[in-house]
Amino acid sequence: MSEIDLDRLIIHYREDPYEDFVVETPNTGWVRFTADDGMKVEGPRGTWQHIPGTLLYVLERERNRIPIHAHINGTISELQVDLNGQFVEANTYLMSIRHPMTKDEVINKILKQVLITFNAPERAKYFFPPEITYKLEKKKHGTVLVRPGEEILIMSLMKRDTPLIYNGEPGIIHTVYFQPNITVNQGEPLLGICPPGKLNYIRKIVQKIQNEWA
Amino acid sequence: MTPEINKRLSQIELNVQYLLDIKEGAEWGNLGDLMEKVRRLKEEIYDRPEGSIEADLAAMEETVSFLEDRAEKSLTPDEIVRIVRNPQRITLQNILENVYDSYTELGGMEDCNIDPSMVVAKATISRRVKGHVYVHQVMVIGHEKGHGEEYRNGGCTRPWGNEKALRYMEVAETEGIPIHFYVFTPGAFPIEDYPGAAQQIARNLYALAKLRVPIVSLISEGGSGGAEAVGMSDIRLMLSHGYYSVISPEGAAAIEGKIKEGEKVPKDLLTFCAEQLSITAQDNLPLKTIDRIVQEPVLGARRDDFAFLRQLRYEMIRATDEVVLKTKSFRTFRAYAIKQEKAAERNYEFDIYIRWELTEGEEERLLRLRSLKYRKMGQGFYNESVTWPDKVFKKTEDAVLKSYYGLRYGLIRHHHKQVKKVIEEVSGEGTVFLRKISSPLISAYDFIANSAAKKQLRIMAASSTTSGAEEVTEEWGDTYVSPLANEDRTVSCPNARQYGCLDLWVPDLYGEFCGVCQNCGHHFPLEYQWYLQNLFDRGSIHEFNGHIGSINAIGYQGFENKIRRDVIKTGRTSAMITSHARVEGISLIVAMLFNDFRNGTVGAAEGDKFVRACEKARIMRRPFLAYVHATGGIRIQEGTVGVVQMPKCTMAVREYIDSGGLYIVVYDNNSYAGPVASFLGCSPYQFAIRSSKIGFAGPRVIRETTGEDIPPDYHSAQKALARGHVQGIWDRREFRYNLYKCLLTMGGSNLYYR
Numbered sequence: 001m002s003e004i005d006l007d008r009l010i011i012h013y014r015e016d017p018y019e020d021f022v023v024e025t026p027n028t029g030w031v032r033f034t035a036d037d038g039m040k041v042e043g044p045r046g047t048w049q050h051i052p053g054t055l056l057y058v059l060e061r062e063r064n065r066i067p068i069h070a071h072i073n074g075t076i077s078e079l080q081v082d083l084n085g086q087f088v089e090a091n092t093y094l095m096s097i098r099h100p101m102t103k104d105e106v107i108n109k110i111l112k113q114v115l116i117t118f119n120a121p122e123r124a125k126y127f128f129p130p131e132i133t134y135k136l137e138k139k140k141h142g143t144v145l146v147r148p149g150e151e152i153l154i155m156s157l158m159k160r161d162t163p164l165i166y167n168g169e170p171g172i173i174h175t176v177y178f179q180p181n182i183t184v185n186q187g188e189p190l191l192g193i194c195p196p197g198k199l200n201y202i203r204k205i206v207q208k209i210q211n212e213w214a
Numbered sequence: 215m216t217p218e219i220n221k222r223l224s225q226i227e228l229n230v231q232y233l234l235d236i237k238e239g240a241e242w243g244n245l246g247d248l249m250e251k252v253r254r255l256k257e258e259i260y261d262r263p264e265g266s267i268e269a270d271l272a273a274m275e276e277t278v279s280f281l282e283d284r285a286e287k288s289l290t291p292d293e294i295v296r297i298v299r300n301p302q303r304i305t306l307q308n309i310l311e312n313v314y315d316s317y318t319e320l321g322g323m324e325d326c327n328i329d330p331s332m333v334v335a336k337a338t339i340s341r342r343v344k345g346h347v348y349v350h351q352v353m354v355i356g357h358e359k360g361h362g363e364e365y366r367n368g369g370c371t372r373p374w375g376n377e378k379a380l381r382y383m384e385v386a387e388t389e390g391i392p393i394h395f396y397v398f399t400p401g402a403f404p405i406e407d408y409p410g411a412a413q414q415i416a417r418n419l420y421a422l423a424k425l426r427v428p429i430v431s432l433i434s435e436g437g438s439g440g441a442e443a444v445g446m447s448d449i450r451l452m453l454s455h456g457y458y459s460v461i462s463p464e465g466a467a468a469i470e471g472k473i474k475e476g477e478k479v480p481k482d483l484l485t486f487c488a489e490q491l492s493i494t495a496q497d498n499l500p501l502k503t504i505d506r507i508v509q510e511p512v513l514g515a516r517r518d519d520f521a522f523l524r525q526l527r528y529e530m531i532r533a534t535d536e537v538v539l540k541t542k543s544f545r546t547f548r549a550y551a552i553k554q555e556k557a558a559e560r561n562y563e564f565d566i567y568i569r570w571e572l573t574e575g576e577e578e579r580l581l582r583l584r585s586l587k588y589r590k591m592g593q594g595f596y597n598e599s600v601t602w603p604d605k606v607f608k609k610t611e612d613a614v615l616k617s618y619y620g621l622r623y624g625l626i627r628h629h630h631k632q633v634k635k636v637i638e639e640v641s642g643e644g645t646v647f648l649r650k651i652s653s654p655l656i657s658a659y660d661f662i663a664n665s666a667a668k669k670q671l672r673i674m675a676a677s678s679t680t681s682g683a684e685e686v687t688e689e690w691g692d693t694y695v696s697p698l699a700n701e702d703r704t705v706s707c708p709n710a711r712q713y714g715c716l717d718l719w720v721p722d723l724y725g726e727f728c729g730v731c732q733n734c735g736h737h738f739p740l741e742y743q744w745y746l747q748n749l750f751d752r753g754s755i756h757e758f759n760g761h762i763g764s765i766n767a768i769g770y771q772g773f774e775n776k777i778r779r780d781v782i783k784t785g786r787t788s789a790m791i792t793s794h795a796r797v798e799g800i801s802l803i804v805a806m807l808f809n810d811f812r813n814g815t816v817g818a819a820e821g822d823k824f825v826r827a828c829e830k831a832r833i834m835r836r837p838f839l840a841y842v843h844a845t846g847g848i849r850i851q852e853g854t855v856g857v858v859q860m861p862k863c864t865m866a867v868r869e870y871i872d873s874g875g876l877y878i879v880v881y882d883n884n885s886y887a888g889p890v891a892s893f894l895g896c897s898p899y900q901f902a903i904r905s906s907k908i909g910f911a912g913p914r915v916i917r918e919t920t921g922e923d924i925p926p927d928y929h930s931a932q933k934a935l936a937r938g939h940v941q942g943i944w945d946r947r948e949f950r951y952n953l954y955k956c957l958l959t960m961g962g963s964n965l966y967y968r
Binding site: 046 | 702703704705706717719923925926
């Protein structure tokens with residue numbers, strides 16, 4: 001990815017710092033909106049996200065009233081008012097939630113496009129091998145280089161430790177997404193690896209967003 | 215200025231503050247003005263002549279004393295609650311230091327402790343008789359609210375604190391020394407972390423039911439289940455300014471007034487609930503939930519009431535003497551002497567010395583008396599409409615059943631077992647002896663005829679026939695269809711988002727699917743009749759004691775109407791059904807708590823029905839199943855009459871299990887609070903139906919008590935299994951099969967008694 005692409009990306013996020021989440025019907029039924037266009041809605045809350053978000057609409061099928069709540073915070077847009085009180089098919093577009101992205105969300109989005117992510121092959125706990133731990137402790141953050149064929153992580157599953165070998169492009173460990181002793185689900189990112197040539201540029205971008213993003 | 219004047223002034227200030235706390239305001243008796251005067255005098259104390267201060271002090275002391283007497287005469291239950299919770303109230307620490315000669319705390323000290331809210335101490339207490347000092351050893355166990363130390367958790371004991379108490383109760387039993395319990399708790403800390411609040415209280419009660427040492431308890435603040443964990447005793451004393459309640463007045467008011475979480479309970483409602491719950495010592499004595507009241511000084515005992523502590527020492531020794539004497543066969547004169555003693559006149563001195571160690575026979579008598587004491591509790595607080603011929607018939611029936619089953623399972627079975635054992639022994643010996651003689655001949659024959667292979671085949675064939683016979687025939691006959699199925703609509707599974715479950719058509723769900731989501735296995739609640747029809751063999755259910763019904767036991771305002779409404783709604787008079795039943799031909803006794811009547815709460819009627827079911831199971835040598843369709847805990851409108859059902863029913867369970875019975879508990883839907891923390895939680899074999907919730911207190915109570923939120927699945931059956939509170943989770947569709955298997959596995963050859 002060239003520098004121009006990254007600039008464009010930043011401009012894009014600066015111009016439109018929102019992410020649109022589409023709200024569609026999960027099944028057929030009669031729609032009764034409880035939210036209005038332009039209304040601010042909250043996503044699920046609570047420590048376990050167990051308190052449902054703002055009620056968006058009620059979908060009734062066979063006298064079964066299913067309340068549908070917002071799954072993210074934002075502002076309602078493009079509400080399909082004409083569908084209110086109508087019978088609709090499954091996957092009918094009802095509205096969008098314009099979610100204002102936070103600074104971290106923007107950084108993560110950019111980093112995920114720029115960095116090479118190393119994902120969890122299985123649901124397990126992950127640790128760094130002693131050599132990498134040593135390097136991470138001794139060296140400055142963002143200077144530990146990994147090459148293909150090197151042991152990068154240890155997967156600990158049912159008291160069996162399996163070494164994981166890195167097979168991607170050589171790069172520097174930029175972001176660590178996991179915490180030791182906490183189980184990571186399969187497919188979730190563990191590490192973000194940055195090609196050495198782009199490290200400074202990425203740092204600059206992150207710093208820029210950190211400083212300038214409202 | 216003499217220090218004496220300063221001391222007197224401080225004391226006056228303390229007393230006025232105490233009155234202000236109790237009366238919750240400065241209006242009553244012009245307390246505000248009085249406090250203002252005290253403060254002014256404090257400021258002027260060095261500027262005024264001693265004589266004038268002396269006069270003011272005397273006047274103030276007289277006013278305070280007058281106000282205290284006036285307040286004492288008109289004490290309301292909610293004022294008593296405030297006395298008990300006042301920081302000036304005596305605590306266990308004061309008692310340990312002043313009632314006992316010496317003590318050593320066990321299981322930790324102060325904040326270095328397993329649970330600082332539960333204090334255990336080995337102590338000595340002495341009495342002087344005719345110039346001679348006699349020293350007794352006792353185990354003191356009780357709640358410590360602390361002198362403002364936060365680590366005491368306000369006397370709310372965590373599960374491991376109750377576990378510590380149990381450990382040292384067993385130590386006292388080993389050493390044969392009496393136990394003195396001091397109850398100073400607003401309630402147990404409602405967390406499910408192992409060993410779990412409810413499960414541990416249940417274990418404590420189970421152990422206490424047959425603990426072979428004299429136990430005396432003193433209640434100052436008896437908050438429901440937390441109090442019962444160290445409250446079951448041979449004599450229950452209560453402080454005259456204490457309270458003993460099924461629920462805190464705040465909790466009752468929140469339920470009664472349907473107050474939303476976080477909102478403040480109105481003061482009037484709080485006062486109303488405190489009055490209705492019959493929480494004071496004077497209320498509890500006629501309910502027979504306590505044995506005696508220990509009179510405190512005006513407005514309750516405070517930390518520096520040394521005269522009261524001296525009296526308390528006397529009361530504790532006297533109560534222990536009484537318990538011990540009741541177990542002695544030769545006791546008439548000494549018992550009379552103790553009864554007649556005018557303690558205050560004698561300056562709390564003793565005339566006699568009674569040794570507190572018990573012989574084996576005396577221990578047996580102690581346990582018998584304890585059992586009788588708890589069996590009688592709550593009797594008369596339910597409606598038992600029987601005519602005298604019914605009574606005679608019932609008594610005759612009981613006597614006949616007792617003789618028949620005693621003969622069948624006691625005498626004949628016992629002898630049969632003995633004979634069988636002897637035959638097995640002799641046959642075993644004979645086999646070995648014959649083998650010695652015949653083995654050379656058999657070897658020779660095998661060598662010639664090579665019959666070994668054939669023999670092996672025969673054994674295999676035999677074993678396969680046996681396993682085939684053990685299979686359960688799944689015969690359901692004409693299926694009962696839930697009335698819930700008579701609705702033409704669909705419902706969504708609560709796990710639809712997580713597992714993508716499709717909507718379920720109600721007639722299918724409550725008909726063919728037995729209320730179970732076909733995709734994720736979530737169990738929707740079903741009515742109790744479904745279980746009665748589908749769980750047991752057809753026509754095998756014969757209900758007994760159906761005539762026992764709930765009443766408004768303590769005169770709780772408006773409760774009659776609520777009962778009447780539920781009687782009309784359900785056609786039943788209590789939340790418990792007790793019956794004979796059969797599962798795949800196995801006879802058992804069933805006690806079922808069901809949701810439709812007062813949310814399955816337990817009061818005097820339910821408790822007594824449960825105890826009678828236990829007794830029936832014991833007489834008939836039947837396995838005993840407690841199926842909990844749902845229970846919301848102890849019925850708050852029955853006050854402490856409801857609370858004492860916890861030890862009473864646990865005692866019945868303990869006696870049933872000890873005599874050789876098999877007790878199985880199955881939880882369904884929601885099972886919370888008192889029953890789980892007593893006669894249900896004490897079962898060695900507890901199971902849960904899938905999607906059920908089990909716990910001590912609901913999420914709201916936990917949030918309000920601990921100040922922390924809990925995950926949505928905190929009380930789920932899976933979590934209960936992970937914590938070791940239940941031994942398995944059953945699918946409703948396999949309930950009958952699992953129960954049958956469980957009866958065979960847990961009962962085995964001892965299914966109809968060990």
